[in-house]
Amino acid sequence: MLTAAAVVLYFTIWLNTTHSRGDGCQVQSETGEARMTAVTGGCACGAVRYEIAAEPIRGFYCQCRDCQRDTGSGHSSVAVFPSAAMRIAGDVAEHLRTADSGAQKRKGFCRNCGSPLYNKPLNKPDLIGVYVGTLDDPSGFKPQIVMFASRGHSWDHLDPALPKLPNMRP
Numbered sequence: 270m271l272t273a274a275a276v277v278l279y280f281t282i283w284l285n286t287t288h289s290r291g292d293g294c295q296v297q298s299e300t301g302e303a304r305m306t307a308v309t310g311g312c313a314c315g316a317v318r319y320e321i322a323a324e325p326i327r328g329f330y331c332q333c334r335d336c337q338r339d340t341g342s343g344h345s346s347v348a349v350f351p352s353a354a355m356r357i358a359g360d361v362a363e364h365l366r367t368a369d370s371g372a373q374k375r376k377g378f379c380r381n382c383g384s385p386l387y388n389k390p391l392n393k394p395d396l397i398g399v400y401v402g403t404l405d406d407p408s409g410f411k412p413q414i415v416m417f418a419s420r421g422h423s424w425d426h427l428d429p430a431l432p433k434l435p436n437m438r439p
């Protein structure tokens with residue numbers, strides 16, 4: 270676990286870095302002062318915490334076998350963020366795997382409790398897919414599509430209004 274002082278130092282460094290980058294992730298509040306739009310989350314045991322200073326780019330469900338194994342369920346629920354906006358504190362183990370799409374991905378999980386946290390596609394280093402169940406507030410997730418629906422199971426019911434792709438996004 271991080272000490273309180275370490276956490277303060279960590280976020281001070283992070284905020285300064287983010288400000289100097291000027292990447293447009295600040296918004297004006299009603300009082301006119303700038304505040305960060307940061308998404309926060311972490312693993313089940315609390316050893317890993319993350320902050321993402323950006324809004325999600327897109328959201329999807331994925332029913333591929335790799336995601337089934339990763340989540341122990343019928344599909345993953347993923348919010349995609351710009352990878353440069355994510356700061357992680359804690360001991361994350363990464364496992365390199367070839368997904369159903371043939372793409373290689375680094376799957377990140379907490380070394381202590383095993384919570385799956387994210388996947389990083391090697392061919393798209395600017396993006397990171399975060400498993401939305403690890404967000405502190407997953408309620409705002411807006412999936413737009415179902416990927417690898419051809420691998421989905423009849424018991425894994427998803428919103429029928431969502432477009433389904435049999436495989437990967439083209």
Ligand SMILES: [Zn+2]
Pocket residue numbers: 312313314315316317379380381382383384
């Ligand atoms: Zn953990």
Ligand SMILES: [Zn+2]
Pocket residue numbers: 331332333334335336337345368417
């Ligand atoms: Zn998948």
